[in-house]
Amino acid sequence: MKGTTPLIFLMLLLCLLPAISQAANDSDWKIQRQMKLPAKASTLAYSSDGTRLAVGHPDGRVSIWEVASGSSIHVLNAHTRKVNSVQFILQDRRLLTIGDDNKARL
Amino acid sequence: MTIIRRGYDWSEQGTIEEVAFSGGVSPDGRWLAAQDPKQAIWLWDLSTLKREQLTEAGKGGTRNITFTADGRHVATAYNTALLINVATKQSIPFAMREDKKTPLKIEQQGNQVAISLGTLQDDDALTHRVIPSRTGSLVALGRGWYGRPAFVDVWDTGSMKRVGRFKAKDIGTLTSFSFDNSLLAAEGAERVTIWRIATGKQAASVKGSGIMQFSPNAMELAVTDENDLIIYALKQ
Numbered sequence: 001m002k003g004t005t006p007l008i009f010l011m012l013l014l015c016l017l018p019a020i021s022q023a024a025n026d027s028d029w030k031i032q033r034q035m036k037l038p039a040k041a042s043t044l045a046y047s048s049d050g051t052r053l054a055v056g057h058p059d060g061r062v063s064i065w066e067v068a069s070g071s072s073i074h075v076l077n078a079h080t081r082k083v084n085s086v087q088f089i090l091q092d093r094r095l096l097t098i099g100d101d102n103k104a105r106l
Numbered sequence: 107m108t109i110i111r112r113g114y115d116w117s118e119q120g121t122i123e124e125v126a127f128s129g130g131v132s133p134d135g136r137w138l139a140a141q142d143p144k145q146a147i148w149l150w151d152l153s154t155l156k157r158e159q160l161t162e163a164g165k166g167g168t169r170n171i172t173f174t175a176d177g178r179h180v181a182t183a184y185n186t187a188l189l190i191n192v193a194t195k196q197s198i199p200f201a202m203r204e205d206k207k208t209p210l211k212i213e214q215q216g217n218q219v220a221i222s223l224g225t226l227q228d229d230d231a232l233t234h235r236v237i238p239s240r241t242g243s244l245v246a247l248g249r250g251w252y253g254r255p256a257f258v259d260v261w262d263t264g265s266m267k268r269v270g271r272f273k274a275k276d277i278g279t280l281t282s283f284s285f286d287n288s289l290l291a292a293e294g295a296e297r298v299t300i301w302r303i304a305t306g307k308q309a310a311s312v313k314g315s316g317i318m319q320f321s322p323n324a325m326e327l328a329v330t331d332e333n334d335l336i337i338y339a340l341k342q
Contacts, residue, residue: 044317044330
């Protein structure tokens with residue numbers, strides 16, 4: 001009986017190794033900032049310099065965020081239906097959005 | 107109406123009608139590639155808002171249309187993945203099936219017909235999204251049969267060979283490459299999964315219920331979870 005205890009312990013450790021390893025990896029990613037959106041998101045995109053985020057919503061709105069401060073810069077009433085795609089273009093000077101209302105807006 | 111706030115000018119510069127589903131802009135910001143409601147892909151010149159046709163109508167709705175980093179191809183998926191050469195308008199399909207046998211087997215004995223579905227192979231699965239990396243050297247194909255677990259194939263566009271297949275519980279087909287091409291993230295029902303591309307090993311999974319994207323210049327991942335927008339950063 002005594003001889004089986006280390007074996008059981010070793011088997012338990014082997015079973016738990018992937019979970020322990022995974023937990024260690026997950027802890028490398030930390031929440032830096034958390035913002036409250038005006039609605040659920042249907043799409044999102046970073047600006048090319050990584051300082052801003054545009055988030056499209058199912059109600060047609062697009063919210064624009066400053067990543068460093070976590071503050072909302074603006075909310076656009078871009079579409080009458082769900083926003084499918086947002087993209088910063090021309091060195092982030094313009095924002096292109098596409099919605100389920102069959103329109104692309106620049 | 108012009109709205110100016112915090113130094114940004116959010117006035118509308120133009121509207122393009124008859125754009126459906128999704129679209130992507132070329133790296134130089136000149137062209138928009140997008141589908142019309144009849145499911146043909148067009149290129150719109152964003153300075154003149156005039157258009158030219160890239161593919162015929164009726165290929166089926168696509169969830170993503172994205173330019174590659176060099177602007178020479180449009181990556182999209184109509185159940186199979188395609189790279190469309192913008193200049194020649196020729197489509198380059200990815201070689202998915204190699205020499206696999208069809209999973210369907212039909213046998214007839216007298217007036218009775220038996221249809222055996224067999225086992226569906228991963229290489230017969232549909233491709234729903236094609237996401238190029240920022241350098242354009244890799245593309246991620248979000249694949250799977252409807253109602254079955256999805257998986258992601260990463261292809262090298264130079265050699266046109268698959269460099270890895272990534273699977274995790276409850277993942278979807280939306281993916282994002284880190285700016286240095288070292289990591290791949292995939293959406294999930296409750297968590298976003300992150301893999302190291304070189305090793306194929308899972309690096310992490312973080313809380314988030316779908317839409318996500320890596321930052322273009324930092325080890326940072328934006329993830330949405332219900333009404334929250336969460337920015338994760340890799341601890342150095």
